[in-house]
Amino acid sequence: MNSTVIPIEEIPNRVLKRAQYEAFEFELLGSRVRVRNESYADPENHEYEVTVEDGVPMKCTCPADTRFDNPCKHRVGVAIRRPILEFVEEVQAVSHLAQVDRNTLYFFSVNCKHLISHVTHVKPN
Numbered sequence: 001m002n003s004t005v006i007p008i009e010e011i012p013n014r015v016l017k018r019a020q021y022e023a024f025e026f027e028l029l030g031s032r033v034r035v036r037n038e039s040y041a042d043p044e045n046h047e048y049e050v051t052v053e054d055g056v057p058m059k060c061t062c063p064a065d066t067r068f069d070n071p072c073k074h075r076v077g078v079a080i081r082r083p084i085l086e087f088v089e090e091v092q093a094v095s096h097l098a099q100v101d102r103n104t105l106y107f108f109s110v111n112c113k114h115l116i117s118h119v120t121h122v123k124p125n
């Protein structure tokens with residue numbers, strides 16, 4: 001697994017801090033992770049999708065990710081939460097085996113504060 005695509009030490013402190021402390025909720029949509037920022041009063045307008053390939057958050061649909069060289073806080077938010085990445089890989093592997101549409105197979109919703117306890121709850125969509 002190549003987790004060196006986003007070296008933590010090269011991420012600006014400001015982005016890393018926000019990725020750690022903002023109230024992100026994660027929902028798995030096959031190979032993508034929807035990241036919703038519950039820190040806002042209107043979280044539905046702060047919802048983006050991070051594409052994960054081979055265990056690495058490769059890109060995000062938010063404006064900041066396309067505008068700047070550094071990975072956005074959503075990608076970093078996924079990258080620093082190892083259980084999410086492992087879970088995504090697991091679901092991708094299972095979806096592949098089952099030959100079903102992996103975009104609709106499973107979803108999960110995780111509040112990062114309760115990440116470890118919730119990450120095992122997988123529900124068929």
Ligand SMILES: [Zn+2]
Pocket residue numbers: 048060061062063064065072073074075
């Ligand atoms: Zn983003």
